Amino acid sequence: MWRGVVSGRWVELASRPNEVIARAVESQRDWSWLEEYLQLRVDLAEVFAEFPANDPHLEQAIKTCRGMRLLKQDHWECLASFILSSTKQIVQIQQITNLLRSRYGERVKVPNGCGDTFTFPQAEKIVSLTETDLRGCKMGFRAPYLHDAARKVASGEVDLKRIATLPLVDAQAELMKINGVGEKIAECVLLYGYGFPTAFPVDVWVARALSEFYFKGRKVALPKLRRFAAKHFGCQAGYAQQYLFQHIRLREKRMKASET
């Protein structure tokens, strides 16, 4: 079960075979905001059909991560979250974003008995904060990066809506105008926030997976990995990336669990 805030509303999700059970605070006559977030109209079979043929690692990933979908997250929240992600563990990223929410977000209605819940603070709100405020949320050297992003987004110097209309390379260059946003974070935002299907972020986990699966375990430099991915994974490379990422991380978790 998952609880969170989507489009400013509290929501609880439970997954069942071939369906999702959702609960909101007030009755919803229109769930399109959630269908968009979960990308429920995407036909996974059509996505997998675009994967390279005869790739046993992708086939294995499809099995271990069955049904997994890419989300379409809020542009600003996605950008800010990935700026905060650099060389941080995922649980720590959640800790930082939760601090930001509870201190500077807006409270949302929750069902009786559920804990306090807040929206992710808007760029305009982040701009009004000092670097000390931001460092107080445990983000360390990422504080000036987040503030620069908030300033450029709030002022319109970086137009997050317009980025959706650009070709991939131009959209990436636009995001990289922000201090603290390099190729990897830009590709994350393009994939998880905008749904560019060929965006292929290469983080430490994906780099490991690519090296192990496609380069016989040799250490391969990032630019070379990116070039390989661009030609090997095709027009749904983003989905391939997410399946490889989740596949290798689940395997790691199982390994650690069996050590004890």
Add this chain to the structure above:
DNA sequence: GACCAGGACCATT
């Protein structure tokens, strides 16, 4: 205490 975490940036080669 060393080492690493969904990196970016800067200087150097």
Add this chain to the structure above:
DNA sequence: AATGGTCATGGT
């Protein structure tokens, strides 16, 4: 085009 140091903070 690639390598190395640095940045803050917390977990193992």
